[in-house]
Amino acid sequence: MATNILMPALSPTMEEGKLAKWLVKEGDTVKSGDILAEIETDKATMEFEAVDEGRIGKILVPEGTEGVKVNAPIAVLVGEGEKVPADIPAAMASIKDAIAQETKKPGPAPKAEAKPAAKVEAPKQAEPPKLAEAAKSIPAATEHRVFASPLARKIAAQAGVDISAVGGSGPRGRIVKADVEAAQKSRAAKIPAKPQPDAPQTTPASAAIPGITPLADAKLFYKPEDYEEIPHDSMQKTIAKRLTSAKTLIPHFYLTIDCNIDALMETRAKLNERSPKENGYKLSVNDFVVKACALSLMRVPAANASWTENSMLRHKHADIGIAVALDFGLITPIVFRAEEKGLAVISNEVKSLAERARTKKLKPQEYEGGGFSISNLGMFGIKDFTAVINPPQAAILAVGMGEQRPVVQNGILKTAMMMTVTLSCDHRVIDGAMGARFLQAFKGFIEEPSSMLL
Numbered sequence: 001m002a003t004n005i006l007m008p009a010l011s012p013t014m015e016e017g018k019l020a021k022w023l024v025k026e027g028d029t030v031k032s033g034d035i036l037a038e039i040e041t042d043k044a045t046m047e048f049e050a051v052d053e054g055r056i057g058k059i060l061v062p063e064g065t066e067g068v069k070v071n072a073p074i075a076v077l078v079g080e081g082e083k084v085p086a087d088i089p090a091a092m093a094s095i096k097d098a099i100a101q102e103t104k105k106p107g108p109a110p111k112a113e114a115k116p117a118a119k120v121e122a123p124k125q126a127e128p129p130k131l132a133e134a135a136k137s138i139p140a141a142t143e144h145r146v147f148a149s150p151l152a153r154k155i156a157a158q159a160g161v162d163i164s165a166v167g168g169s170g171p172r173g174r175i176v177k178a179d180v181e182a183a184q185k186s187r188a189a190k191i192p193a194k195p196q197p198d199a200p201q202t203t204p205a206s207a208a209i210p211g212i213t214p215l216a217d218a219k220l221f222y223k224p225e226d227y228e229e230i231p232h233d234s235m236q237k238t239i240a241k242r243l244t245s246a247k248t249l250i251p252h253f254y255l256t257i258d259c260n261i262d263a264l265m266e267t268r269a270k271l272n273e274r275s276p277k278e279n280g281y282k283l284s285v286n287d288f289v290v291k292a293c294a295l296s297l298m299r300v301p302a303a304n305a306s307w308t309e310n311s312m313l314r315h316k317h318a319d320i321g322i323a324v325a326l327d328f329g330l331i332t333p334i335v336f337r338a339e340e341k342g343l344a345v346i347s348n349e350v351k352s353l354a355e356r357a358r359t360k361k362l363k364p365q366e367y368e369g370g371g372f373s374i375s376n377l378g379m380f381g382i383k384d385f386t387a388v389i390n391p392p393q394a395a396i397l398a399v400g401m402g403e404q405r406p407v408v409q410n411g412i413l414k415t416a417m418m419m420t421v422t423l424s425c426d427h428r429v430i431d432g433a434m435g436a437r438f439l440q441a442f443k444g445f446i447e448e449p450s451s452m453l454l
Contacts, residue, residue: 002057002085004073010039010046011364015169017041018066018234019074028056029080036075037063041234044367045360052077057084066234071173148175155180235329246391251427254386257439259419259446261402264288267449271343281344285419286322286376289399290346291452292445294318294338297372299441300434304371306392307428313392321373321390322350324357331357332390334370343452374399384420394429397442398422419446 007017018040024030031053039048057078061068068074076084148156148163152175156163159180166183168175219229232240268283275281297304297318306313318339321332333353335346356362371394375387378401387398400420407416421442425435445452 002076002078002082003052003054005036005050005075005077007061007068007070007072007074008039008048009070009170010041010048011368013238013368014041014070016067016069016234019061019063019068020045022059022063023047024056026056026059030054030056030077040360041364044362044364046363050077054079055082057082070169149177151177152180156183159184233329235331239329242391243388246388250389250391252389253425253427253432253435254422255425255432255435255439256384256420256422257443259421259443260407261285261417261419261446264446264449265402265417275344281347283343283347285378285402286374286399287343287347287350288446288449288452289374289376289397289421290320290322290335290338290350291341291343292442293320293372293374293397294335295445295452296438296441298339300438303395303430303434303438305429306371306394307426308392312429315371318372319370321367321370321393322353323373323375323387323390323396324354326358331362331367332370332373333357333362333367372396378402378419384422386422387424389424389426394426395435395438396424398424 007019010017019037020040021038023035023037030036030050032050034050035047036050037048039046054077056075058076059074060076061072061074078084148166148168149170152166153163155161155177156166161180161183163175163180166175166179167173169179170176264285268285268288271283272281295318297315301314304315304318306315317337319334319336320338321334323330323332333356335341335349335353338346341349353362353366357367369392370390373387373390373393373396375396376399377385378399380401382400383403384400385398387396389396398421400422402417402419404415405418406413407418408414409416421439423435423439425431430438
């Protein structure tokens with residue numbers, strides 16, 4: 001029996017992706033574990049493995065297609081000697097067209113623009129049958145079943161939302177809390193007080209956050225001949241949504257401290273001189289910062305936590321994210337259990353992660369989660385700055401450059417190599433005193449590198 005191969009959810013946050021490349025062609029026989037395609041998510045390019053065995057009967061989505069929704073059919077798998085049902089391509093086209101129309105319209109036209117009342121309800125009943133009839137001509141993989149989380153069902157019942165009419169964005173189309181909330185907003189948007197055809201367009205990032213006034217589209221302020229329009233890729237869209245959400249929903253506050261890194265620079269130079277020529281290491285200041293942050297989190301364990309609406313998640317290990325700047329965005333691969341690793345191991349691991357990040361070869365488990373992040377702009381000559389917290393984490397350390405500054409020590413004016421760091425804290429998790437204790441511990445490790453061995 002023919003079955004559909006669906007667009008996989010390669011990470012918990014993935015909603016759509018780009019089908020970068022097919023590694024099989026129509027007619028090829030595949031078995032479980034064979035690599036079918038390369039899928040480009042918002043963070044990395046990953047290989048997609050076959051789950052079942054059979055023959056590729058029809059490729060529905062050509063390679064290079066962007067914005068393919070999770071759980072959308074991308075190919076048809078048939079059994080040995082079986083033919084592809086003739087009605088599958090037509091049915092897929094019907095579904096694709098219907099979904100495209102729904103995507104363009106946030107909801108039905110306002111009542112003020114509607115035709116006579118007798119005809120208003122017709123489109124509402126005509127659209128679902130169109131999808132239903134198209135789905136019937138596809139094998140069992142697209143049969144209508146309602147999969148929803150208990151929380152989503154509860155919210156839908158309280159809000160009076162028909163759960164069967166909600167589209168699911170979870171694994172295998174499962175309806176989750178966010179889907180029901182989106183359906184509520186969509187329903188509210190269908191009844192405006194007065195249509196406003198000339199109202200400014202809004203940006204998706206601001207419109208997606210409750211209570212935030214949408215911003216006018218920047219294109220309204222410029223002449224078309226005065227700019228070049230470069231479409232956002234999936235990574236840029238994801239970063240925009242996450243930053244807007246983080247800065248809006250997380251109560252940030254900031255603590256800044258100066259660290260004397262004379263001893264650190266001396267220790268670093270000595271260790272690098274002793275590095276073996278083969279399979280050696282080259283320590284950077286950032287490697288010491290990673291280790292110092294990990295040990296500080298172990299010393300102030302209450303700061304090593306994440307906020308949820310029902311509880312605090314206290315992390316058992318120091319999993320440190322390192323912000324890596326890319327030509328096409330930003331990614332934060334993680335050094336897991338950094339408190340257990342030596343400087344040489346941390347140094348080599350950070351270099352490997354950064355190299356694979358730049359080629360989009362990281363796996364989701366290498367950049368998702370973590371309890372703390374570091375953003376270092378010292379190499380660009382930045383003295384100090386503040387960074388935006390990377391949810392679900394509760395803090396991020398912004399590291400500036402090391403520079404010679406005049407300081408007073410024991411009543412004597414002298415120069416020292418100083419480095420300014422600023423800790424951004426989620427006040428729901430880390431209060432001022434706790435953040436200060438963390439920076440106090442960090443300063444101690446940085447100014448006395450040998451203490452990291454204790």
